[in-house]
Amino acid sequence: MSSEVVKFEVLCIDQNGKVEFSKEDKFISALAYNEQLWDGQPQKKDNYFLDEAKNVKWYIQQLDTTSLVSDLFSSAFILTVEGDLNSLEPLRLKLLNDLRKIGFNHLRILNDEVSKEIAVKIYPFLNEVENLLRRYVVKFFTTKIGLNWWDITVPNTVKDKAKIRIDNEETFTKSKIINANVELIDFNELGEIICQQKTAFGKIEDIIQRVNQASSLEELKSEIQGNYSKYFKDYFERQYFEKKWKRCFEIRNKVAHNYLFTQKDLDDTLELCKELKIIINNADEKIDKVVFNIAEKESIKIAIEVAEANQSKIHFNEINESKKENNFNGYSEEDHLQIYKSKTITEEEVIKHLKNTEEEYKKFVGLGFFVKNILASLGYAVNTSYTVINILADKGKIELYDVKNPKGDRPTKAIKLSESARE
Known part of the structure; x- marks a missing residue:
């Protein structure tokens, strides 16, 4: 992780009178006892305290709670920690746990630039793998089913959502300068298009019908497990595509909603996107090998x-x-x-x-x-x-x-x- 200077800001409130200090320097002294947070003694500067070994600055602002209308606090502070990203990322959780032990029972994160920097690093990888799968979906279904693939492979709820979104984008889609549909659906819906291709017969009654119609076991195997179905099982299902895509979807939601991030989220994203790119590219290389059997064509x-x-x-x-x-x-x-x-x-x-x-x-x-x-x-x-x-x-x-x-x-x-x- 790089060494950008970032801030982490927490609102600390004691509703129960358990915090034993009321001044900023006593607050810092209480935190300085934890060796996981500090290296050495805090140095008092003009408006902050310095951990020189870690080059981390600690700012404390005591809030006036005497004019509260509907509540009563024993004490309230805003604590701001400033330092490089490598130092603050692991420090945040340790700090929050220590604040609880000191007696603050109400903690709110007001500003987390650590999470912001991690989210900025995460998004390009998610964007790349999402666009890679969109490219693959369009290429596969257009060349294997035809230009009407969208109408026959995508659920109506997803198609309706894409139809509404066409008018939300002025330059490319509303003007009809391009053919757009899969570009307008969500990350999870894009993955579901792949996961739904496990078999040409999604309903149990279809399989029972094939069992009754088959004249031999070999014919039955060929009917139910066609080349098309085997392709998606081999290149997606057996590579745990669905599980990996859903984990990426969870992380992507955190990015979209400005949630909190840890280094593990970034590490997971890098590894997942690397694995998903390999899965998609391997499947892409074998598209020409996919041939529908008669039963699959009848289903289409x-x-x-x-x-x-x-x-x-x-x-x-x-x-x-x-x-x-x-x-x-x-x-x-x-x-x-x-x-x-x-x-x-x-x-x-x-x-x-x-x-x-x-x-x-x-x-x-x-x-x-x-x-x-x-x-x-x-x-x-x-x-x-x-x-x-x-x-x-x-x-x-x-x-x-x-x-x-x-x-x-x-x-x-x-x-x-x-x-x-x-x-």
């Missing part, structure tokens, strides 16, 4: 359907509120869903429409063209269409492949039925 498909239904309901409520403000009675939710809700495509429908499209476009069928032009024009939701196509590819019923792009250097992703699906 269901999550997308739920998210789209929720968004449709929100849209309905917003429109009706707007209509009512203009003296229009609105319309029923059933009518709204009929107009706005996209259909969720089935595997059989994908195969049927792909077969028809292949008959029309003999050369090849582009994946994006098939989903956004063919299926979307028929009323099917884009996100769930991609998910169902990925599931069919895993089952070997369709093939995804690259073809030369006639309009650019990057290849075009194409789609076709497999031979087994044509039978």
